[in-house]
Amino acid sequence: MSGLQGDGASSDLEVVDHLMNAMMAQATGGVSPAAVMLAWMDWALHIASSPAKQIALGQKAVSSMAHWGDYVAGAAAGRSPPPVAEPHAGDRRFSAREWSFWPFNAMAQGFLLTEEWWNAATTGVSGVSRRHENQVNFMARQWLDRRAPSNFLPTNPEVLACTLLESGGNLVRGARNLIEDMQHQIGGEPPVGTERYRVGRDIAATPGRVVFRNHLIELIRYDPATPQVRAEPLLIVPAWIMKYYILDLSPENSLVRYLVGQGHTVFMVSWRNPTEEDRDLGMDAYRTDGVMAALDAIGGILPGRRIHACGYCLGGTMLAITASALARDGDDRLASVTLLAAQTDFTEAGELTVFIDDSQIAYLEHMMWARDFLDTTRMAGAFQLLRSTDLIWSRQVEQYLKGRREPANDLVAWNADQTRMPYRMHAEYLRSLFLENQLMGGRFLVDGRPVSLSDIRAPIFAVGTTRDHIAPWRSVYKINLPTDTKVTFVLTTGGHNAGIVSEPGHRGRGYQIATRRPEDRYVDPDTWVESAPRRDGSWWPAWSEWLVEQGTPDLGSPPPAGEGLGAAPGTYVFQK
Template sequence: MKAPNGHGERQHPYETLDRANRALSARLTGGSSPTAALTAWADWAIHLARAPGRQLELAEHGVRAAAKLAVHAAGLGQGPAPFAPRPGDRRFEHPGWETAPFSLWKQGFLAWQDWWEHAAEPARGTTEHNSARVAFMARQMLDLFSPSNGVLTNPEILQKTLESGGTNLALGAARLAGDAAAMMTGEIPVPESGYEVGRNLACTPGEVVYRNDLFELIQYTPQTGSVHPEPVLIVPAWIMKYYILDLSPENSLIRYLVGQGFTVFAISWVNPTAAHRNVSLDDYRRLGVMAAIEAVGRIVPQTRLHACGYCLGGTILAIAAATMAREADDRLASITLLAAQTDFTEPGEIMLFLDESQVAYLEDMMWDQGYLDQSQMAGAFRALRSEELIWSHSVRRYLLGEDEPQFDISVWNADATRMPARMHSEYLRALFMQNRLTAGRFAVEGRVIALKDIDAPMFVLGTEKDHIAPWHSVYKATLFTENELTFVLTGGGHNGGILSEPGHKGRRYRIGHRTLDKNYMDPDTWFQRHPPQEGSWWPEWVAWLAAKSGPEQVPPPAMGAPEAGLPPLGPAPGTYVFRK
C-alpha cells in the first residue's frame, strides 16, 4: 500500500524513502538544493571551457586588475583607488580602510569581486538564470572571505579591541555561544527592545469580530464622529505578521486610515503548524479573503467595500477579485494592491532560488515538516543582501561587541511566520514557475479567471528599491487589466516604501492615472513622464478612496454584529498575532 504524500494522495514506499532522504538532506542544507547549484556551475563551466575567446577575455581582465593593484600598492596611481564597493556596501566606510595595509587588502577583495561579476555575465549558450545564480553564489563565497570579517584584517575591529582591552571579543563570544545554543534547540531569538505587540506595536484600538482556523478579523474602533459609508478591508501577506501595517502609532497605516474617517477591518493570519500542511492556496482565497468579505458585509450591510492587499495578500486579493468579477459579484468598490505582483515573468532576485530542482527540494522538506519554517524562508531573503544582513551584522554583534539599535520594523521583521506545505508549493508552481494568472491558465473552482474582467477601479503601488516585488513587475497590473487604474511609485523598499507617513523626511512618489480610453504605457516611459513629488503617498490614497466612496458620511457602525452572529471576541490585536 502506498503511503500518503503531503497533499493527501498516496505514493509508493520507494518514493517515500526517496522523499525522506531528500528531506533529511534539505534540513542539512537549509532548503538549498545542491543539484540546482551544481547544475548552474556546470552550465557556466562547460560553456566557458568551449569558449577560448571568453577565456582570453577573462585572463586579460584579471591581468589588468592585477596591474591596477600593483600601481596602487606602489603609490604611483593618480586619482581615486581603482576599485570601489558596490552601491549600498558599507563594510569599508571606516577611515582605517584607507591606510596601509588595509587599503591593499580592501582593493584586492574588490578586484576579485569585480572579476567574478564580469566572469558570471551570461555567455553565449548559458541560461540567464544559471549565470545569475553563479554570480550570486560567487558573491556569497567572496563575502565569506572579505577582509572586513577578520579581527586582524579589519582596522575598525583592531581599533575597538585595543581601546576596550578585548572586551568586545569576549562579549561577542558570549553572544555567539548563546545564539548557537538557540539555533541548536530551535528557539527563536527575540530582540531585546522596548517594543511589545499590543502595547506600542499593533496597538490601534479595535476588536476581533470573526475567527476561523486561518485568520482573525479585526475591526478598528472609530476615531471620528462620522465615517465614509464604505469600509476598508486590509489583506496583509501571510509570510509575516500583519502588523507591518499597524506598526508604531506614528507610522501605522491602519491608524492613519481610521483617523481619516474610514471604518477599517484587517485580517490577522494564523501562524501555520504541521496541522495546516494541506491548506491550499485557494483556501486562503475562500476561507480567508472571501470569508472576511462575508463577515464585513454582515457588520456593514448593504454597502460595498474597499479591499486593500499587501504583497502576497495583494496577489490573493487580485485572484479573489477576478473570481468575483467572473461571478458578477460587485461587492468591491475599489481594489488597492501594495507592492503586490500579479505577473511573475520578472519577479526579481527571488528567482535565484527557484527552478524545478529547487522547488522539488523545498517540497520534500515541507512534506516532512508540514510547512516551510520561518528561519528557512528568512535565510533566503537575508542572502540577497548578505554583505549587510549577514556579514556586517555578524561583525557588529560578534567582533565589535555592539548592540544593534532596535527599531519597530526590525522587531516585526524578527517575528516571522511559517508557510503551509501545500499552499506554498501551489504558490511557487502556479504563479512563480508557471505564471498561470496572467497567462490565462489559472483556474478557480474548475474555471479559468482573468484580471481583465475586473471592473472596480484599482490603486496599484510599487516601491523603487523593492527586491521582493520589483516595481516593473508590480506595474504589469496595468498591462493585464482594462479598468480605471491609478499607479503610484514611491521611494524606499518593499516595507520602508509602504511606511511613508506624512512628515517622513526624504519621501517622494510619482503618480499617474489611466482612464478607460488610454492605451498601455511601458514602465520606463511612465517613469519619464511622471515627475517625482515630495511627501507621502498616504494622502493621495486617502483622497482616492474618498473619491470612490459615497458622497455623504454616516455614523460609525457598531463593533461587530451580535445579532448576525458576530459578537466581539476580544480586543485587538487578537490572539493569532502572538502565536510563535
C-alpha cells in the same frame, strides 16, 4: 505537487524518496544539490566552449592585476591614487575613512576587482540559460561576500581602530553579544531587545475587536477615531507569511491608526499560524476561507456597502486573484483594489526566484512532506541572503567585532514573529505563480475556470518601493500590462517593509505618482520613472485621498460596534 499515490508498493517507495530527500535537505539548508550542480555544469560547459569569453576574462584578469599593482605602488608610496574599482550601489563596506589608508585601501580595491571579475565570468556566457546564469552569479557573490576583508578583525581598519581605542573592550562586548544571541537562538527566543515590544500593548495596539473567526482567519474591525466615517469600509489582506501587524506597529507608524484617523472604517485579516494538521490547505482555501470569507463577513456587518480592498505582498497577489474571479463572475462589490509591494507577474520577481525551478521545488516538497509546513527559519534565511552584505555580514561586524548593538525597534520585533506555510499551499504557490506564472498568463484556475486580470474594472492603486528585493518595483509595475482599468502607480523610497511603513513625518521619504487610464498608451517603467511627478514625504495621504475619490463623498455616523469575539489584536496573532 508530490504526494502519495498508486499501489501500496509504489507508495512505500515514495515514502523512502521523501525521507531520503528530507534528510538531505536538512544538511544542505533546503537547497537542492541537483539545482546547484546543473547550474554550475551549464556554466562550466559553455564557458569551456567559448574561447572568446576565456580570452576576454584572461585579458580582464591581467588588466585588473596591472591596475591593482599600480594602485598598490602609489598607495604604498603615500600618494592617493584614484580607485581602480568602485563598489556597487548601496555597498558601504569600504566607505569609512579608515579604508583610505595603506594597506587597507589596497585590500578593498583588490576585493572589488575580484568581484568585478567574477561578475564578468558568471554573466554573458553564450548558451547559458538565464536561470542558471542568475544562480551561478548569486552563488559567486555569496561566496565572495563571506570572504570580504571587512568581515575579519586583522583586515578591517575600523575594527582595529576601535580595538586600539577601547583596549579590546569592543571584542569583550562582541563576545557577550555573540553568546547572548546564541542562547536566544538555541532557546527559540526572539532577538535581544524585542521583549520591549509586546503585541497588544506596544505594537498591534490600535483599538478594535474581532468580528469574525474561522479556522484560517480572524477578522478585526478597528474602532472609529472620528465622529463621522466614510461610507465604504476598507479590508486589508496581509501576506500569510507574516503577522498582520506590520501595518499596525507602534502608534506613531501604524498605517491602521492613520487610516481610522482619516475617517476610514478598517477591517484587517489576521491569519492563523498553520500547524501539521493544516498541511493540505491549498491556495484556494486561502482565497475562500480567507479573502472571500472576510468580504462576506463585512457584507453581513455593513450590508449593501461596496468595499475598498487592499493586499500587501502575497496578500496582494491573492487579492488580485480574488478580484479577477469576482469580476469574471459579475460580482462588483469591490469599490477599489490596492496592491502594496504585490506582484501579479513573476518573470522578473527578483533574486527570490534564483532557485525556484522544478528541482528546487521538488526538493522543498520533500522537506515539507516530513514537517507538513515550511519552517519560518527557512524563509528568514532566504530573505537575509538576498541582502547578505547588509543583513548578515555587516551586522555581524557591528555586533561581534565592534561590540555595538543597535537597540531593537518595532520592525525588528515584528520581523522575528513569523508564520509558517502549509505544505500544499506553499507548493501550489511556488509552482503556479513563480514557476509557471499562471496568473499573468490567464491560466490560473478558480473554481475550475481561468481568471484574467483584464476583467478587473475596479480602479487599482499599486505601490512599489525603490529598494525592494522581494517584490522589485518593475515587477509590481507590470500590473499595468494586463489590466483594462484606471491604474494609479506609486513608487516610494525604501524597501519591501520600510517603504510601506512610511508614515507622515518620516525623514527622507519621497515618492512618485501617476495614473494611467484605459485609453492611455502603455509606458515602460524606465520611461515612467523619468516622467512621473515627484513629491516629498509619505505616500499615505495620497492613498487616503485616492480612496475617498473612489467612494461615496458623503460621511455618516459609525455603525454600532456590536459585541464581537474579543478585543483586538485577537488570538491568532499570538500563535507560535
